[in-house]
Amino acid sequence: MAYELRDWDIVSGVGITALGVAAARAVETSRDDALVRDPYAAEFVRAAESPVPMPTGAGDVAHDEHCWSLMSVFLGLRSRFLDEYLLDSCAEPAGASGTRQIVLLAAGLDSRTFRLPWPEDAVVYEVDQPRVLEFKDDVLARSGAEPGCTRRAVPVDLRDDWAAALRGSGFDPGAPTSWLAEGLMPYLPADAAERLLTTVHELSAPGSTIAVEYLPGAGSALADSSVASRLTGLGIDLASLLSDADYDPSARLAERGWAVDEVTAEQLAERYGRSFDDDLAELAGNGRYLTARKR
Structure with a gap:
């Protein structure tokens, strides 16, 4: 599978899915009732060649192109929920300071460091492939983007010793951390997912939090010919990229003593006043988002 490739860029391997996510965010951003505003998403798509x-706005999506319309809804819901998770984790509950150390795992073209209202003393670490971060940094620099807090890029493959690279960038495992694994777990084999969560657990001080997206049954849904045929409009072979591993990050974190909550994509759609079309609703509606706090 594509996860076995080394050193991919933004238009190869799993990297192209990050570009597809940016395109979907660009479509959502262009809507009057957008759930998320990402002023850099369209710039990433234009620059990638x-x-x-891929579309850079809703005007690029034909009425019969259900794939990109669905993806924009799905990514709008996901981005809005995870934006709120990160900002809530940095808030100051009950008189105690929230986390000021944030780690975006497989950050891709995530622009949260630039578009969210962070506390001034927050530090965001963006971990991803060197060539993905290089492309991202170049586009953001040409766009005149300025981070809303201290930003530290960590160019490393997550299959290598990324914990050492993170520490080398100034990460303090003794301080509470807010972790984000968005658009990552569905691509990992079970053993890789287990190693990732084990490392996160070992690096997390009490009070740390994590948000993880996962898609149980995604492989089976994509094996269905009708679902697969409707996904062809994306131009990305998701079936070859997604893992068919039966791995439950919610259960594994709970076993390690984390307090876990979970919400489905369908519940988020109800919360934020959106709905899925019948096309691909089974696949998109199967999304799960867990948030957890280390006791």
């Missing part, structure tokens, strides 16, 4: 045509 992808071999796969």
